[in-house]
Amino acid sequence: MRQRTKLAITITSILLPAHFAMAQSDLSALEARINELESRVASAEKTAQEAQQDAAAFEFTGYARSGLIANDDFNGAQGTGVGMTPVGGLGGHIGRLGVEDDTYVEANLIHRRTADNGSSAYYKIMLADGQESKNPWTADSSQVNVRQAFAEFSNLSSFSGAFKDAKIWAGKRFDRDNFDIHFLDSDIVYLAGTGAGIYDVQLGDNWKSNFSVYGHDFSDVDGNDIESYTVTMNNHIGQWQLMVNGIIAKDNEENGTNDAENGLHALLAYHADSFYGISDGFSKTGVIAGHGLGAEVKNIGSDGNLTDDAKSVRFFTYGVTRFADNWRIAPAFMTQYSKDQYQENDKFVWATLNVRLAQEFTDNFEMVYEGTYQYMDLDNASDEAKGSFYKATVAPTFKLSTAGGFFDRPELRFAVSYVDWSNELDGSYSINGATKTLGDGGEAFFALQMETWF
Amino acid sequence: MRQRTKLAITITSILLPAHFAMAQSDLSALEARINELESRVASAEKTAQEAQQDAAAFEFTGYARSGLIANDDFNGAQGTGVGMTPVGGLGGHIGRLGVEDDTYVEANLIHRRTADNGSSAYYKIMLADGQESKNPWTADSSQVNVRQAFAEFSNLSSFSGAFKDAKIWAGKRFDRDNFDIHFLDSDIVYLAGTGAGIYDVQLGDNWKSNFSVYGHDFSDVDGNDIESYTVTMNNHIGQWQLMVNGIIAKDNEENGTNDAENGLHALLAYHADSFYGISDGFSKTGVIAGHGLGAEVKNIGSDGNLTDDAKSVRFFTYGVTRFADNWRIAPAFMTQYSKDQYQENDKFVWATLNVRLAQEFTDNFEMVYEGTYQYMDLDNASDEAKGSFYKATVAPTFKLSTAGGFFDRPELRFAVSYVDWSNELDGSYSINGATKTLGDGGEAFFALQMETWF
Amino acid sequence: MRQRTKLAITITSILLPAHFAMAQSDLSALEARINELESRVASAEKTAQEAQQDAAAFEFTGYARSGLIANDDFNGAQGTGVGMTPVGGLGGHIGRLGVEDDTYVEANLIHRRTADNGSSAYYKIMLADGQESKNPWTADSSQVNVRQAFAEFSNLSSFSGAFKDAKIWAGKRFDRDNFDIHFLDSDIVYLAGTGAGIYDVQLGDNWKSNFSVYGHDFSDVDGNDIESYTVTMNNHIGQWQLMVNGIIAKDNEENGTNDAENGLHALLAYHADSFYGISDGFSKTGVIAGHGLGAEVKNIGSDGNLTDDAKSVRFFTYGVTRFADNWRIAPAFMTQYSKDQYQENDKFVWATLNVRLAQEFTDNFEMVYEGTYQYMDLDNASDEAKGSFYKATVAPTFKLSTAGGFFDRPELRFAVSYVDWSNELDGSYSINGATKTLGDGGEAFFALQMETWF
Structure with missing residues (x-):
């Protein structure tokens, strides 16, 4: 047995090492390559993460439209726009498709920072310009200005309870929470200015509230800097939104007779996730x-000319849906x-009905149609105006993907519009110092335009 | 046999497992590490790609020059510039080296988006400012304006045939397709404004065409918004370029007696890939x-003061080459x-000859020389001027890599220039409302300047 | 033996291959996976590096403050600010906390480029705006301007010796090397303008020097562009800084009687790395x-109204430390x-003492306190004013991490300030054309503000 054992041992000693040495050296080689790979992967992970963080620290977003409009005399179509009718200054916009002649640009530069404790900051400035000139050097008519500059904190490590997910800003x-009817180029509420606030205080399972104060400059009378302060509370309870605003502008009566010094404003809205x-x-x-300073129901707290007794009520509704394979309506x-x-x-009484339709032909092309009917019955206390305004627009439109729907941008469009109105509206009419002149009625416009946001 | 077999089995059963268990556990360990590596690599790939996409979605490009010029009295050198001679307003530029005193900045913010179907969009805004002030707060003289804001589509998934590679924009x-003679700070054609068009329609194997319309604002006469519309066709056939433009500006005769209401313009150019x-x-x-509104041959469609009969013809040529190891000429x-x-x-008759030379000394330093001769024979219908203008400039120049050639930027330069002109050109001369004053002639300038583009 | 050997061989031949084949195929499989991993890692490394380079080529940095101040009459607090007292125009700032009412924004867009030879370029433009309006559309009062536009080279491959680490710019x-006392919103030296220079010339082991020239525009008198040129040398020897400036403004006497045409200026400072x-x-x-044009000791070379005999001397000191676990002082x-x-x-004689304290409560919240005492004894050669000014401010402040100290930003703050002054300072007082009006004294301000830099 010993001999045989020895024999077998000898045999395996002779045979196995040959195989094993090879296997072992293969294993070692692979192990070495894996070791190296692990350190390269660690380094690549670090580089990729740093690159991602670098990229995430900055963000560029924006909005722009730019184009030209010629009327049927082949002149620039002066005076077109969503606010071209006598009620434009009151917020009575017509449909925007084919009537906006300006180059309007918003460029947002955003910086993000997260501290080691997880608290994070969002900083945004918005540069904006808007003008009618078609020329490529517009320094003389430049409107470039800083519309926003604010910082907002979230995930604050020391916040808890109802404030756990709260965001604070100044x-x-x-x-x-501003929102708009895109097709009318009209915010539903546009609250903006300089101030501070807190968002997303959790007051109940399904109830979040925001509290802010916004300042506006009204005027500078005899060295008195008259500002308005709007205190706002916004409640989101399920799909319901209740917003309540109080406005105060000390000494605003020095501004003009009967000018209001305070106001109240409220919005009740339902945000449905179906059409x-x-x-x-x-x-x-x-x-x-x-009421009072709150009677400018859209641009909250920004109008210092409202009277003590001013009162306004506005109703709005709009929706977006697809009603056939290649048709959408809004x-x-x-x-x-x-x-x-x-x-x-x-x-002042007015109503606007606007319908936009889109008919998709290819991935990149659709026909867009828009019709507006607007009624107005106006009495500015010295002059009356009453009548109707009509607009019809057809716009062959290019986009990256028509499947993206109404809000996919950029769009490049050609548009032909026809506008007309009651004879009673011919000529000029003034509300709050803004004079709108409609002329003799019945005009066609030809437009080329780019619109984007991202 | 059985016993022996059993013996051998026993032996191998004793010996092999020791080796094999080790090998197998090694293998399993390696396999586990490889599994983990594969998932880490997949994740790193994703992170890296996302970072790359994030980085690619935004691009910052620009142009800038900034510096100062003192004359030999040690005052700021007012009135210097490429358009300082009486024909400056007609496009008769002198060489730019050492005579540009302004801080001129173009900042482009670019956003890219590609849809799932491969269609892609390019959006660009250009903010620009230009001014003479050396001060670090120039709000009072600020020219900041938005020179460009457009979107361009390419790779449109539904485009085919001649339009397969076409790009559309508004x-x-x-x-x-604007191009320039950098050394004269002069575009050869500068077509710009607000409009829409299509690029790169393939009309033949070697023939690509572009079609666009551009609007300009001329003026606003009695509520009539007078705009010009330039319809342009640009053909690239091999190295030949043929551009044809038609311009119309309805009611422009209301602007001034004899003002043209339309115009024609054409460019024929050969782009050689050798000197x-x-x-x-x-x-x-x-x-x-x-002819007519087309007689402003560079800034197409932008000049509303041209007469019905205006006619202009311009010839240009320029080139760039290296003529010794460390010498370049343009x-x-x-x-x-x-x-x-x-x-x-x-x-008006004028001609400009400009020569720029660069002599490289090190990786980062070269001497740059520029000489200009300009002849003019002018008759504005009420006053004549005839004579010559001379400029010589020497500019010690720093750059990242002189091997990069004439168009490598940034450059930091010091420059000494001497300018002189015929006595007949002393004093002032006006063309199209722009008055140029040359003074008594014979002046030296000392300049410091940065120039960059990227 | 042969038979037995053969037997053993047979045995191992039977047994081992089974094991070995498995091991070998395992090995090959692993090797294949490692091969693939290696190529994927190489590709991920490349992608990550490119992404990192893309991200590094652009950088967005900035400063901003924005907020509102109401006085105890609930009006906008016109005229507040660090320069609100009669010596404000001379640089006699009070503490900034709670008195800055403007939206001031600096946005820097930075581009980096490194050539193959390692030479690298840094290009920066700064867009800035500053204004009091609280409104979100400020085109009418917009101050948007380009404050900086320069390129700086470093690591120049052909530079050596004392210039090896030198940076050049224009x-x-x-x-x-400008530096400030943040709490007073006051630079200690603010040298800025258009020019060129070289930084970090190594003149000794512990001695680095900078040499630059900066131009400013003073005015334009009878077609003479009066500019000042400041030649500056800045020496850093250990923690000592010695700066010497010479200023010349040819023909400045045409600007106003006795206006200086040259000046001298020097700063000696010690930068201690302890409190x-x-x-x-x-x-x-x-x-x-x-002296002369150098008598504006902070904004070097920017004031053209100084007389030939003007002389000024300023002393400053400030420091920052932590004096308890949750208390800091400056x-x-x-x-x-x-x-x-x-x-x-x-x-003119004045002195300002300001103390800022911070008391940390949580990661995200601290109370900040600031007190200012300012004394002034003024004689503008036609009118005297003498007295004291006091300010006390309490500011509940939110930030990402209070552990970050005084210079961690963003901060969101509420602030209540009380300011008062000697009766002798009631009313208006003018220095160098700038009139400051303090009114009747004893006023409280309520402020909301965001401040950030990054």
């Missing part, structure tokens, strides 16, 4: 009311009643 | 002609004949 | 003196004596 900004419950899409419906309706706005006994 | 922009066929480098040669020549431009019977 | 910029040698932190102490003191500044025999 600076000059557009309120986070009025009948199809996919979304819809938003609500009512806004204001109706919008807005109406307002205002009394004693800028003069005792002035009275 | 907004405010500098035409893509006139005699050495490496490149050269560009061509002729431009225009000659440029431009000449123009214009008649009935702004008045009946005005007549 | 353009419009703030001098790199006056008694605790951790830092402190900076020095003296600045100037005292600052600045005093100046000036004579014959803008009129023969005018005489």
Whole structure:
């Protein structure tokens, strides 16, 4: 046995090492390569993460539209725009498609920072310019200005309870919860200015509230810097939104007779995640009311010419849906009643109905149609105007992907519009110092335009 | 046999497992490490790609020059610049080296987006400012304005045939095919404004065409917004370029007596990929002609003061080559004949010859020399001027790599220039409302300047 | 033996291959996976590095403050600010906490490029705006301007010896070695303008020097562009700094009687890396003196109204330290004596003592306190004013990490300030054309503000 054992040992001693040595050296070689790979991967991970953090620290976002409009005399179409009718200054916009002639640009530069404790900061400035000139050097008419400059904190490590997810901010900004009817180029509420606030205080399971104060400059009378301060509370309870605003502007009566020194404003809105419950899409419906300085129901706290007795109520609804494989629709309706706005006994009533349709032909091309009907019954206390305004627009439109829907941008479009109005609206009409001149009616426009946001 | 077999089995059973268990556990360990590596690599790849996409979505490009010039009295050298001679307003630039005193900045913010279908969008805004003030707060003289804001689509998934590689755009922009003689700070054609167009329509194997329309604002007369529209076609056939432009400005005769309401303009150019066929480098040669609103042959469609009968023809050529190990040369020549431009019977003839030389000393330092000779024979219909202008400049120049050639930037330079002119050109001369004053002649300038683009 | 050997061989031949084949195929499989991993890692490394380089080529940095101040009448607090007292125009700032009412923004866009030879370039433009308006559209009062636009080279491959680490630059910029007392919103030296220079010439083991020239525009008199040129030398020897400036402004006497045409200016400062040698932190102490155009001791070379005989001397010191677990302190003191500044025999003496304290409560919240005492004894050669000014501010402050100390930003703060002054300072007082009006004294301010830099 010993001999045989020895024999077998000898045999395996002879044979195995040959195999094993090879295997072992292979293993060692592989192990060495794995070791090296592990350190290279660690280094690549670090580089990639740093690159990602570097890239994430900065963000560029923006909005722009730019184009030109010629009328049927082949002149520049002066005076077109969503606010071209006598109620434009009151917020009575017509549909925007094919009537916006300006180059309007918003460029946002954003910086993010996260501290070791996880608290993070968001800083944003917005540079903006808007003008009618088609020329490539517009220094003389430049409107370049800083519209926003604010910082907002979130994930604050020492915040807890109802404030756990709260965000706090200060600076000059557009309120986070502003929202708009894109097709009318009209915010539903546009609260903006310089101030501070807190967002997303959790007051209940399904209830978040925001509290802020915003300042505006009204004027500078005899060395008195008259500012308005808007205190705002915004509540989101499920899909309902209730916003309440109080406005105060000390010494504003020095500004003009009957000018209000305070105001109240409220919005009740329902944000539906379907198109009025009948199809996919979304819809938003609500009512806004204001008194005194609150009677400018959209641009909250920004109008210092309102009277003590001014009162306004506005109703709005709009929605977006797809109603066939290659058809989309977006109706919008807005109406307002205002009394004693800028003069005792002035009275303004108007309503706008706008419908936008899109018919998709290819990945990159769709026909877009828009029709507006606007009614107005105006009495500025010295002059009356009553009548209707009509607009119809057809816009062959290019985009990256028509499947992206109404809000996919950029879009490059050509547009032909026809506008007309009641004879009673021919000529000029003034509200709050802004004079709108409609001329003799019945005009066609030809437009080329780019629009983008990102 | 059984016993022996059993014996051998026993032996191997004893011996092998020891080796094998080790090998197998080694293998399993390695395999586990490889598994982990694979998932780490997948994650690092994703992070790196996302970082790359994030970085690629935004791009910052720009141009800037900034510096100061003192004359030999140690005052700021007012009135220097490429357009300092009486024909400056007609495009008769002198060599730019050592005479540009302004801080001129172009900052481009670019956003890219690619849709899932591969269609991609390029969005660019250009902010620009230009001014003479040396001070670090220039709000009062600020010229900050938005020169460009446009979107351009490419790779459109639904485009095919001649349009397969076509790009479409709209907004405010500098035409893509503008090109310049850098040394004269002069575009050869500068077509810019607000409009829309299509690039790179493939009309033949070797033939690409572009079609666009650009609007300009001329003026606002009695509420009439007078705009010009330039319809342009640009053909690239091999190294030949043929550009044809038609310009119309309805009602421009209301602007001033004899003001043209339309115009024609054409450019024929040859873009050679050698220095006139005699050495490496490149050269560009061509002729431009225009009538009516087309008689401003460089800034196409931007001059509303041209008469109905205005006619201009311009010839240009310039090239760049290396003629010794450490020497480079760039000659440029431009000449123009214009008649009935702004008045009946005005007549302007001028020619500019400019030569720039660079002598490389180290990686980072070169001496740059520039000489200009300009001849002019001017008759603005009420006053004549005829004579010559001379400039010589020496500029010790620092750059990152002199091997990069004439167009490598940034450059930091010191420059000494001497300018002189015929006595007949002393004093002031006006063309199209722009008055140029040359003074008594014979002046030296000392300049410090940074110039960059990227 | 043969048979047995054969037997054993047979046995091992039977048994081993089974094991070995498995091991070998395992090995091959692993090797293949490692091969693939290696190529994926190489590719991920490349992607990550490119992404990192892309991200590094651009950098966005900035400064901003934005907020609002209401006085105890609930009006905007017009006229507040660090320069609100009669010596504000002479650089006699009060503490900034709670008194700055403007939205001031600096946005820097930075581009980096490194050539193959290692030489690298840094290009920076700064866009800035500053204004009091609280409104979100400020085109009418916009101050947007380009404050800086310069390029700087470093690591120049052909530089050696004392110039090996030297950096050269040209353009419009703030001098790199400007430094400030943050709490007073006051630079200690602010040298800026358009010019060129060289930094970090190594003159000794512990001695680095900078040499630059900066131009400023004073005015444009009868077509004469009057500019000042400041030639500056800055020496850093260990923790000592010696700066010497010579200023010349040819023809400045045409600007106004007695206006200086040249000036001298010097700064001697000690930059300590401890709080006056008694605790951790830092402190900076020095003296600045100037004559003629150098008598504006902070904004070097920027004031063209100084007389031939103007002389000023300023002493400053400030420091920052932590004096308890959750308490920090930053005292600052600045005093100046000036004579014959803008009129023969005018005489201005002032001193400011400011103390800022911070008491940390949580990671994200601290109370900040600031007190200022300022004394002034002024004689503008036609009118005297003498007295004291007091300010006390309490500011509840949010930040990402209070552990970050006084210079961690962003900060969001609420502030209540009380300011008062001697009755003798009620009313208006003018120095160098700038009139400051303090009113009747004893006023409280309420402020909300964001401040950030990055």
